[in-house]
Amino acid sequence: MQEIVPHIFHWTAFHPDIEQEVHSYCVTGLGPVILIDPLAPSDGLDWFRRHARPEHIYLTNRLHYRSSDRFVEAFGVTVWCHSAGLHDFEPRQKVRGFEHGDELPGGVLALKVDALCPEETAFFIPVGAGALAMGDAVIRENEHLEFVPDELMDDPEAVKRDLRSAFKELLKRQFEQLLLAHGQPIVKDGKEALRQFTGGKAAAHR
Numbered sequence: 001m002q003e004i005v006p007h008i009f010h011w012t013a014f015h016p017d018i019e020q021e022v023h024s025y026c027v028t029g030l031g032p033v034i035l036i037d038p039l040a041p042s043d044g045l046d047w048f049r050r051h052a053r054p055e056h057i058y059l060t061n062r063l064h065y066r067s068s069d070r071f072v073e074a075f076g077v078t079v080w081c082h083s084a085g086l087h088d089f090e091p092r093q094k095v096r097g098f099e100h101g102d103e104l105p106g107g108v109l110a111l112k113v114d115a116l117c118p119e120e121t122a123f124f125i126p127v128g129a130g131a132l133a134m135g136d137a138v139i140r141e142n143e144h145l146e147f148v149p150d151e152l153m154d155d156p157e158a159v160k161r162d163l164r165s166a167f168k169e170l171l172k173r174q175f176e177q178l179l180l181a182h183g184q185p186i187v188k189d190g191k192e193a194l195r196q197f198t199g200g201k202a203a204a205h206r
Contacts, residue, residue, distance in 0.1 A: 060135025085119030140183025
């Protein structure tokens with residue numbers, strides 16, 4: 001568990017279904033403690049019991065439910081996903097829906113991405129200089145931002161065009177950190193990294 005900036009904690013865990021390390025976040029300092037796309041750490045949930053008991057989980061899309069069940073059982077958290085993805089959950093999971101544009105507990109804004117899947121959402125997190133959390137819309141490989149592979153898109157060129165249009169709207173927000181579900185977060189100049197990627201430029205960022 002690493003506090004990458006004050007109140008934002010980052011960790012990685014191995015996802016057996018996709019056989020990759022994935023990235024999750026815990027945000028404090030907003031009143032309620034929130035988790036984003038959480039996959040439980042390999043050493044369990046004790047860190048959360050000691051340091052930050054979560055109250056809400058925000059999913060960037062329906063496929064990122066990951067270990068939410070474990071957090072619900074341990075802490076009674078409320079899990080949130082955009083309403084377009086609710087059909088994929090079992091009734092026992094009791095996931096609550098939101099719409100793009102909604103303000104969620106803690107003042108987190110659910111911003112529209114869509115394009116890749118109807119429920120794809122970015123979360124604007126009002127901590128410090130601001131952070132933007134993104135799911136599958138953009139990933140980070142070899143230090144560079146990229147789209148997911150073309151075979152995961154129904155119409156790659158159309159999807160990429162629509163994603164870039166969505167990114168231009170996201171760039172109207174002020175943020176410094178770019179929190180990614182697939183790839184290391186960009187702690188400094190995250191907005192500039194997304195701006196360059198949106199314009200078709202590749203640049204390495206820390």
